[in-house]
Amino acid sequence: MFLKKISIINYKNFASKTFEFDAKINCFVGDNGVGKTNVLDAIYYLSNTKGYFNSVASQNIRHGEDFFVIDGEYLKDDRIENINCSLKKGLKKVIKRNGKEYEKLSEHIGFLPLVIISPSDSNLIVEGSDLRRKFMDSIISLNDKDYLQSLLKYNKVISQRNSLLKYFAANHTFDSVNIEIYNEQLIKYGTELYNKRKDFINEFKIIFKSRYEHIINNSKNENYSEKVSLLYKTQLDRNDFNNLLKENLERDRILQFSSVGVHKDDLIFKINGYPIKKIGSQGQQKSFLIALKLAQFDFIKKHTKLTPILLLDDIFDKLDEKRVAQLIDLVNEANFGQLFISDTHADRTEKLIKITKQTYKMFVLE
Ligand SMILES: Nc1ncnc2c1ncn2[C@@H]1O[C@H](COP(=O)(O)OP(=O)(O)O)[C@@H](O)[C@H]1O
Numbered sequence: 001m002f003l004k005k006i007s008i009i010n011y012k013n014f015a016s017k018t019f020e021f022d023a024k025i026n027c028f029v030g031d032n033g034v035g036k037t038n039v040l041d042a043i044y045y046l047s048n049t050k051g052y053f054n055s056v057a058s059q060n061i062r063h064g065e066d067f068f069v070i071d072g073e074y075l076k077d078d079r080i081e082n083i084n085c086s087l088k089k090g091l092k093k094v095i096k097r098n099g100k101e102y103e104k105l106s107e108h109i110g111f112l113p114l115v116i117i118s119p120s121d122s123n124l125i126v127e128g129s130d131l132r133r134k135f136m137d138s139i140i141s142l143n144d145k146d147y148l149q150s151l152l153k154y155n156k157v158i159s160q161r162n163s164l165l166k167y168f169a170a171n172h173t174f175d176s177v178n179i180e181i182y183n184e185q186l187i188k189y190g191t192e193l194y195n196k197r198k199d200f201i202n203e204f205k206i207i208f209k210s211r212y213e214h215i216i217n218n219s220k221n222e223n224y225s226e227k228v229s230l231l232y233k234t235q236l237d238r239n240d241f242n243n244l245l246k247e248n249l250e251r252d253r254i255l256q257f258s259s260v261g262v263h264k265d266d267l268i269f270k271i272n273g274y275p276i277k278k279i280g281s282q283g284q285q286k287s288f289l290i291a292l293k294l295a296q297f298d299f300i301k302k303h304t305k306l307t308p309i310l311l312l313d314d315i316f317d318k319l320d321e322k323r324v325a326q327l328i329d330l331v332n333e334a335n336f337g338q339l340f341i342s343d344t345h346a347d348r349t350e351k352l353i354k355i356t357k358q359t360y361k362m363f364v365l366e
């Protein structure tokens, strides 16, 4: 599977631009601010029905315009697949596959799997649990449509239950029957999410560790030991969901929101037993993030039987020359597919890519 061609109209800083890609390696080079990350984001959009960097869809429209279109042509299973994403101000987003509009955007998720490694990944370590849940959810959802549906339903019930709690507080009233209806649904969907997340982490952490060790061993000469771990943290481990909801009902009524459940789950990243956020050096954090993303790549590939497209934004931000060379070398392994790279320096990127003996294309942005 690979992206043959993309046409971008009014997306971020691009007025109108078409790129025809190599099936293996493609590099966007140019000074800061020319739009390298924006092209990668447009490619991300075609796979994920949204941008990676800006959750407010309309902010992706080029300033002064009132719509954007991203059109991509892929070759997948020997067939041409056309994906067209468009947004007009004030209207809902439209995603079409071969001219036919998806009724639900979620139907498209997993069709063209993609993994992005970008400087902003550090948010996964430094920010709140929300991003880590999203990371986990996005991987599981790719090959489990039921999971995605349960997640959407669970989130909807949480927001309905929260509205009800607010209504009770505002009107000095309470009705346990209504709360109970929501609790039953939360337990149904929440338990499913809990079980699937637990299974996922059990498998994922092994892939992750092996990726991390690979990165570390290749960059350290001496026999260096760094133990990393990935833990699934959830309130449901300590208590049955039904009990949790009952025990916290009074608290929820005071807080006017649902304070317990899998919407509070987190992933804990540790190095040598301590949180990487607190004690990890810059280099360790970067290696950790790359290992997470490569593990995401491996996991998706194993479960969907599709080789994800890999986006490496600002590769030298995370890695020194030797590690970039290693990473690019991975492309030579048969298990990698199409790769998009961005960098400020054309020469150093091209020098490294030539070593791979793969076909490639350079795009100089101005
Ligand atoms: N909605 C938008 N409309 C117009 N320009 C935008 C929009 N969003 C971002 N940009 C511009 O895109 C440029 C940044 O592009 P980016 O892809 O991040 O550059 P880089 O090549 O450094 O990765 C900035 O100049 C920014 O102003």
Ligand SMILES: [Mg+2]
Binding pocket: 036, 037, 038, 313, 314
């Ligand atoms: Mg950039």
